[in-house]
Amino acid sequence: MAEAQRASEFDLIDRIRRRVLVRDDVLLGIGDDAAVLQVPTGRCLVVAADTLNAGVHFPEDTAPADIGWKALAVNLSDLAAMGAEPAWCTLSLSLPASDERWLDGFLDGFLELAHAHRVALVGGDTTRGPLSISVTVHGFVAPGRALRRDAARVGDDVWVSGTLGDAAAALAQWREGVARDAFLRARLDRPTPRIALGRALADVAHACIDVSDGLLADLAHVCRASGVGARIELDRLPWSDALRTAFDGDARHAMQAGGGDDYELCFTASTELRDEVERAARDAATPVARIGRIVEGEAPCAVRVDGSAWQPERTGFEHFT
Ligand code: ADP
Ligand code: MG
Numbered sequence: 001m002a003e004a005q006r007a008s009e010f011d012l013i014d015r016i017r018r019r020v021l022v023r024d025d026v027l028l029g030i031g032d033d034a035a036v037l038q039v040p041t042g043r044c045l046v047v048a049a050d051t052l053n054a055g056v057h058f059p060e061d062t063a064p065a066d067i068g069w070k071a072l073a074v075n076l077s078d079l080a081a082m083g084a085e086p087a088w089c090t091l092s093l094s095l096p097a098s099d100e101r102w103l104d105g106f107l108d109g110f111l112e113l114a115h116a117h118r119v120a121l122v123g124g125d126t127t128r129g130p131l132s133i134s135v136t137v138h139g140f141v142a143p144g145r146a147l148r149r150d151a152a153r154v155g156d157d158v159w160v161s162g163t164l165g166d167a168a169a170a171l172a173q174w175r176e177g178v179a180r181d182a183f184l185r186a187r188l189d190r191p192t193p194r195i196a197l198g199r200a201l202a203d204v205a206h207a208c209i210d211v212s213d214g215l216l217a218d219l220a221h222v223c224r225a226s227g228v229g230a231r232i233e234l235d236r237l238p239w240s241d242a243l244r245t246a247f248d249g250d251a252r253h254a255m256q257a258g259g260g261d262d263y264e265l266c267f268t269a270s271t272e273l274r275d276e277v278e279r280a281a282r283d284a285a286t287p288v289a290r291i292g293r294i295v296e297g298e299a300p301c302a303v304r305v306d307g308s309a310w311q312p313e314r315t316g317f318e319h320f321t
Contacts (some may be wrong), residue, residue: 011100017031076137088115119137132321164255166243168261187240188261271304
């Protein structure tokens with residue numbers, strides 16, 4: 001690489017290094033060939049990775065700070081779905097140009113969320129190329145306590161956190177270029193990883209997954225892994241006021257049941273533990289709704305109030321370019 005470009009690559013890394021959180025368990029962070037990290041005795045390391053590509057995982061006009069937030073949020077959401085406590089992350093950046101202003105904005109969002117969850121950025125990679133952000137997160141869980149996809153049991157309640165369909169609604173509005181709702185757009189750009197809820201559910205829930213591709217699509221993964229079916233009651237799916245105002249009827253149902261990018265937790269628990277689930281939700285200050293049951297079968301189905309089957313036009317998030 002040319003000398004000027006190398007210097008600027010190191011400048012960028014230094015800009016990142018100066019802003020990261022200090023944690024005692026980071027024995028060696030950014031600056032060496034690799035990080036050295038102290039895993040607490042008796043706990044399991046939980047690792048997840050996700051990439052965001054411009055124009056695929058976020059609209060091209062997304063603010064750098066929102067891209068930063070989302071790149072970490074989607075990863076933390078995976079840890080939440082495992083019931084894990086986040087600790088560290090790495091960041092691989094592919095940037096079209098060495099743009100310090102863009103990087104500072106990106107870090108504003110990324111580190112705001114990292115600091116909120118006491119996550120230390122311990123390393124990464126910085127290269128030139130099409131805008132792409134690859135994050136790996138590391139967390140801890142007690143042995144045998146991870147919330148897995150294959151643990152749903154027939155008779156379990158199915159629950160979901162927060163509200164569904166907001167991100168899909170924002171994407172629909174963005175595509176149409178009209179009537180953009182700020183709340184919905186924030187739900188798309190700045191999803192809330194449900195870390196506290198996942199941890200509170202570790203001793204209560206059976207199976208858990210985060211809703212990234214759409215409720216029915218993600219629940220299908222749980223059903224396949226667990227060898228069960230699920231019956232979801234459409235009218236029980238939680239919605240925000242903003243979604244209800246912007247979309248009605250079947251369009252709204254399709255966004256709630258099939259829209260992606262919500263990053264809520266969908267989990268199953270024994271019907272005897274309804275009070276414990278409610279308590280976990282209160283402790284985590286995260287609303288939850290009971291939306292159906294695990295039944296015998298091999299896939300989820302959704303039913304209307306009158307019991308008739310409801311079919312979405314598509315069941316999963318479709319990348320928009
Ligand atoms: P190497 O050539 O040994 O991989 P690099 O020059 O790529 O080293 O990185 C130097 C240091 O900076 C390493 O500790 C690496 O983890 C860190 N680093 C590089 N890019 C990033 C980034 N985008 N975010 C955080 N740390 C980074
Ligand atoms: Mg490197």
